Amino acid sequence: MSSVTVRVPAKVNVQLSVGPLREDGYHDLVNVFHAVSIFDEVVAKESEAITVRVNGKWSDQVPVDDSNLAIRAARALAKHAGRTYGADLVINKDIPVAGGMAGGSADAAGALVACNELWGLGLPLEDLMEIAGDLGSDVPFSLIGGTAVGTGRGEQLSELPTGGTFHWVFAPAIGGLSTASVYAECDRLRQASGAEVPWPQLNDSLMEALGTGDAYALGSNLSNDLQAAALTLRPELGPTLDAGRQHGALGAIVSGSGPTCAFLAIDATHARDLAESLTATGAARTAVAAHGPVQGAVLI
Known part of the structure; x- marks a missing residue:
């Protein structure tokens, strides 16, 4: 071959x-x-x-x-x-x-x-x-x-297992963020706050939303402990997240260590409309509609 x-x-x-x-x-x-x-x-x-x-x-x-x-x-x-x-x-x-x-x-x-x-x-x-x-x-x-x-x-x-297909919009930012830098900033913010860091626990409400395919419940349970650090390093992401919520996103979150912003939509039509709104208003330089879950690495 x-x-x-x-x-x-x-x-x-x-x-x-x-x-x-x-x-x-x-x-x-x-x-x-x-x-x-x-x-x-x-x-x-x-x-x-x-x-x-x-x-x-x-x-x-x-x-x-x-x-x-x-x-x-x-x-x-x-x-x-x-x-x-x-x-x-x-x-x-x-x-x-x-x-x-x-x-x-x-x-x-x-x-x-x-x-x-x-x-x-x-x-x-x-x-x-x-x-x-x-x-x-x-x-x-x-x-x-x-x-x-x-x-x-x-x-x-x-x-x-998930109970259906979820529809998303992703708004990549100009330039990237180092994962190591975001984790380091997360540690710095936590140390500065002096608060005890809890042991991570799975969100049962999020699990139920995934299992039933409930996009509304999933949107209200999205969470990312690295988001505050990513926003500190890239504060311009905050207005992008706010704009997505204003245009009807069920949930808005920084993806992983960022700086891509992710928005959960109601369905495929809403995802396309949301992507168009984010770019037309200048809230995002570019925005791409997608869906999940999809299969991992596969031969084609």
Whole structure:
């Protein structure tokens, strides 16, 4: 096989509860992932070495050196297989970069699935999930998609059934936010407040809303403990969130570590209208309607 193409989705966190800072520098999380219909494609082609190229609207913001997560994923897979392999990875990018939507993690998951197929390894999903967990907290979810609860650092996943399709609008901001910087700001704000940080707990009302497909209840239960930190670093996100609520969003939240803003809509028509309103009024530079949950990394 000379070429393999994998499609992999973005995510939004409908709940992101962050526990106290641990001694190892991480936080215990309760992280409810939801995969949405904004996709990257990862193409793996036969090659003597592992390399990466990036096309698409965000291509100029993606590194193509050894720091690229897709390259790291391919190398980790080859190491796991115990042999030397090559692959020319071509990423066709549509997920915002450093936008809180797991674009880099998606590309890593896509590289794992594509190279597993290209190299004829035939490794089961369980093996790929183990490799993914070593690459980053969001990479395992990018493999499976759907809706899932992540605990630990977010890599310990339990899949969740949902009662229907949810419709979203995403407003990517100009420039990205470093996940590490947002967590550090979250820790600083908490230390400054002096309040005790509670142990993260799953929101039962949110779980019920997901299970019954109740968009109104889901919108009122969206939560993100990193949002205050993201707004401190990027205060211009506040008016964007407010504008979405004013235009009828059922819920408005910073996606993950940001700076993409996510808005829950009533249905597909409302999502299209909301996206048009946000851009027409200048509240967002661009806005994209999407739906979820969708499948994780899949061969196409």
